[in-house]
Amino acid sequence: MAITREGRICSFCGEPGGPGTDLQLMGGLGAQVCARCIDDFHEMLHDEELRAAARGASPWDSMTDAEMLATLPMILSSAEQNLAFAHEWVDLLRTRRVSWAEIGRALGVSRQAAWERFARKTGDKGATA
Template sequence: MAIKREGRLCSFCGTSGGPGTDVDLVGGLGAQICTSCIDEFHAIVHDEERTSSVRRTMPWDRMSTTELVATLPQILASAEQNVAFAQEWVDMLRERNISWAEIGRVLGVSRQAAWERFAKKSGDKSATA
C-alpha cells in the first residue's frame, strides 16, 4: 500500500495541496506543510526581530474571536488527516504481516484494543494474526 499525498492539506495554513494542485506539500507522520508556509517560517527564523516577536506571544493570542472561530474547522481537518494517516499506517503494517499484538504493544494497548480501533475501518478482520 502506498500512502499518497493527494487530497492532503497543509497542517499549518489549511491549504489543500499535493499532486494535481499547484500547492506542493512535504512532511511526514501525518503533518504536511506547503512550500509557502516553509518560506514564511524560514523568513521568521532568519529575522531576529520577527523571531523575537513570535516568541513573545502565541498566534492565537493575536487572533480576533472571528479568526479563532474560523480556524477551528482547519484544526479539525488537520486532526482528521492525522487519524486517517494512522489508519493508513496500520493498514501498511498489516500488509507487511505485522501482528495486532505488535501494533498494540507499540501503541501501549492490548491486541484487542488495537484491532477494535483499526481493523473495522480497514476491513482486516484477522483478530489473531
C-alpha cells in the same frame, strides 16, 4: 498500498495541495507543509525581529472569537488527516503481516484495543493474528 499526498492539506495554513494542485506539500507522519509555509518559517528563523515576535504571545491571544471559530475547522481537518495517516500506516503494517499484538505493543495498548481502533476502518478481520 501506496500512501500519497493527494487530497492532503498543509497542516499549518490549511490550504489543499498535493498532486494536481499548484501547492506542493512535503512532510510525513501525517503532517504536511507547503512551500509557502516553509519559506515563511525559514524567513522567521533568519530574522531576529521575527523570531522575537514569535516568542511573544500565542497567535490566538490576538485573534477575535470569529477568527478563532474560522480556524477551528482547519484544526480538525489537520487532526483528521493525521488520524487517517495512522490508519494507512496500520494498513501497511498489516499488509506486512505485523500482528495486532505487535501493533498494540507499539501503541502501548492491548492487541484487542489496537484492533478495535483500527480494524473496523481497514476491514481487517484478523483479530487474533
